[in-house]
Amino acid sequence: MIGLASAIAVAERGLSVTLVGERRPGEASPAAAGMLAPSVERAVGPAYDFGIAARDRYPAYVELLAERTGIRVPLNRLGILQVGLSEKGVKGLKKTALPTNRWLDPKELRELEPALSHAKGAMFNPNDGAVDNTVLLSALRKLVATGTRVTTMDDAVTGIESSESSTTVKTSSGAKYSARYVVLAAGAWVGRIPGSRFARAVEPARGQLVSYSTAPLRHVAYGPRGYVVPRDESTIGGSTMESVGFDANTTDEGIEKVRSASEEICPSLSLSKTGSSWAGLRPVTPDMLPILGRDPEYRSLIYACGHSRNGVLMAPLTGDIIADLVTGAPLSLDLSQFRPDRF
Numbered sequence: 306m307i308g309l310a311s312a313i314a315v316a317e318r319g320l321s322v323t324l325v326g327e328r329r330p331g332e333a334s335p336a337a338a339g340m341l342a343p344s345v346e347r348a349v350g351p352a353y354d355f356g357i358a359a360r361d362r363y364p365a366y367v368e369l370l371a372e373r374t375g376i377r378v379p380l381n382r383l384g385i386l387q388v389g390l391s392e393k394g395v396k397g398l399k400k401t402a403l404p405t406n407r408w409l410d411p412k413e414l415r416e417l418e419p420a421l422s423h424a425k426g427a428m429f430n431p432n433d434g435a436v437d438n439t440v441l442l443s444a445l446r447k448l449v450a451t452g453t454r455v456t457t458m459d460d461a462v463t464g465i466e467s468s469e470s471s472t473t474v475k476t477s478s479g480a481k482y483s484a485r486y487v488v489l490a491a492g493a494w495v496g497r498i499p500g501s502r503f504a505r506a507v508e509p510a511r512g513q514l515v516s517y518s519t520a521p522l523r524h525v526a527y528g529p530r531g532y533v534v535p536r537d538e539s540t541i542g543g544s545t546m547e548s549v550g551f552d553a554n555t556t557d558e559g560i561e562k563v564r565s566a567s568e569e570i571c572p573s574l575s576l577s578k579t580g581s582s583w584a585g586l587r588p589v590t591p592d593m594l595p596i597l598g599r600d601p602e603y604r605s606l607i608y609a610c611g612h613s614r615n616g617v618l619m620a621p622l623t624g625d626i627i628a629d630l631v632t633g634a635p636l637s638l639d640l641s642q643f644r645p646d647r648f
């Protein structure tokens with residue numbers, strides 16, 4: 306998703322782009338839950354402001370995609386509920402509340418979401434929500450396929466070599482591509498590409514998800530151990546956070562944990578049939594913030610990786626930033642916390 310959004314944004318500014326990539330089991334973008342949750346998955350400082358700006362970039366972005374592709378990406382901006390299930394949990398939620406938050410007492414919560422009537426209240430995070438990341442990916446792929454400025458190459462990158470004026474990408478088919486700018490956006494695998502330098506800090510963190518065949522909620526809801534996300538006529542429950550290398554399989558234990566965390570938030574889900582379960586590999590950094598910006602030594606190498614738990618949230622805005630960096634446009638956001646050489 307980061308590679309597609311970056312390629313599209315750069316092409317929109319009139320430049321030609323070659324997108325080199327291959328599909329792999331465990332890709333994060335199709336696996337994700339699609340939450341746009343900067344108020345809950347909360348950073349501090351300018352990174353927090355970046356998350357809010359990323360969320361608020363979405364309405365115009367899905368509009369543009371609908372115009373260009375005919376695909377309307379479902380976007381939920383109803384707000385996210387952090388459900389309190391114990392006195393201690395309620396205290397914790399109130400203590401860490403943002404000025405933009407509002408506490409809903411049990412009666413208000415029941416009126417808003419009858420399926421949460423067992424809870425002791427909830428913290429309401431306005432404007433957060435979710436996007437259907439699978440539909441978003443389809444729209445991005447369609448835009449790339451129907452446009453003229455992005456050429457896609459189905460190939461595995463085996464190494465990159467950078468100099469001040471250009472970077473060369475080598476692939477397993479023996480091809481070599483040189484460009485004035487190369488953007489590294491290879492998800493959890495990015496640090497394994499020889500020459501990727503500062504992306505070596507990125508590691509895979511497996512997340513397992515389940516889907517239920519009913520949709521008792523309209524809002525995304527977080528509980529103490531997980532979250533549930535309404536999508537179409539179904540609900541997604543998540544997720545684990547595991548360090549197991551590049552193993553993208555689900556486990557009985559992981560799925561059991563996710564189900565129990567989801568059903569604790571919304572008990573009626575336990576009555577519904579579970580559909581599929583799946584796993585993906587988040588590209589995580591030690592501080593859970595992306596690596597976004599130019600290589601300090603080689604200006605031709607640009608990092609757009611390590612988006613950790615918020616890559617869907619940040620994809621459209623990351624595309625804008627990459628297009629600014631490539632075209633030399635002034636940056637409107639503070640990226641200091643995302644500096645590639647910070648680890």
Ligand SMILES: Cc1cc2nc3c(=O)[nH]c(=O)nc-3n(C[C@H](O)[C@H](O)[C@H](O)COP(=O)(O)OP(=O)(O)OC[C@H]3O[C@@H](n4cnc5c(N)ncnc54)[C@H](O)[C@@H]3O)c2cc1C
Nearest residue numbers: 306307327333334338339340462492512585615616617618
């Ligand atoms: C279970 C789960 C739940 C999540 N929930 C959310 C959420 O609710 N909200 C949110 O904002 N984020 C969420 N995320 C995080 C989000 O999915 C990621 O941060 C984001 O998708 C990363 O996008 P990416 O393009 O960097 O990586 P990916 O989607 O993994 O894409 C990387 C691409 O690079 C390709 N590639 C890798 N190496 C090479 C190579 N050497 N040569 C060629 N191609 C290569 C891969 O095959 C893949 O196509 C979740 C992730 C998971 C796993």
